[in-house]
Amino acid sequence: MPDVRNCRKCGKIFSYIGGVPICPSCRQQEEEIFKKIKDYLYENPGASVTEVSRELDVSIELIKRFLREGRLEIVGEEGKNLLLECENCGRAINSGRYCKDCERELLKGFQTAANKISQKISDNQTGSSATKMRYLHKLDYKRREEE
Numbered sequence: 001m002p003d004v005r006n007c008r009k010c011g012k013i014f015s016y017i018g019g020v021p022i023c024p025s026c027r028q029q030e031e032e033i034f035k036k037i038k039d040y041l042y043e044n045p046g047a048s049v050t051e052v053s054r055e056l057d058v059s060i061e062l063i064k065r066f067l068r069e070g071r072l073e074i075v076g077e078e079g080k081n082l083l084l085e086c087e088n089c090g091r092a093i094n095s096g097r098y099c100k101d102c103e104r105e106l107l108k109g110f111q112t113a114a115n116k117i118s119q120k121i122s123d124n125q126t127g128s129s130a131t132k133m134r135y136l137h138k139l140d141y142k143r144r145e146e147e
């Protein structure tokens with residue numbers, strides 16, 4: 001039995017293959033929009049989100065999502081736009097979630113945290129073996145999504 005779902009965007013029933021429950025035609029539509037934005041930004045470097053949104057009839061949310069995902073990048077000097085800001089310090093960025101400075105800081109933080117974790121793991125290995133892991137099965141994942 002194929003797994004069928006209602007598309008999150010249009011509500012149509014489709015056979016689900018994983019990831020965000022969006023039907024193939026809506027996914028295709030998003031790709032088309034993505035291409036349109038890319039072309040528009042190429043021809044109009046430095047265009048504002050409102051301009052792109054108005055000219056292409058695309059929601060600002062979707063544009064921002066592409067930017068956050070790093071699929072789109074704002075053309076022009078970093079720190080000069082009002083489209084996207086660093087989630088950490090609020091400085092204007094061209095793509096992604098953080099500015100370069102915060103990214104560097106966060107990376108350092110991640111590395112420190114990762115070092116601590118690996119330290120912990122090796123402590124556990126020499127000490128107790130009580131730390132249990134569980135493989136997150138796709139079925140469990142789906143079930144939780146449905147709740």
Ligand SMILES: [Zn+2]
Pocket residue numbers: 007008009010011012022023024025026027
């Ligand atoms: Zn759909």
Ligand SMILES: [Zn+2]
Pocket residue numbers: 086087088089090091098099100101102103
């Ligand atoms: Zn920042």
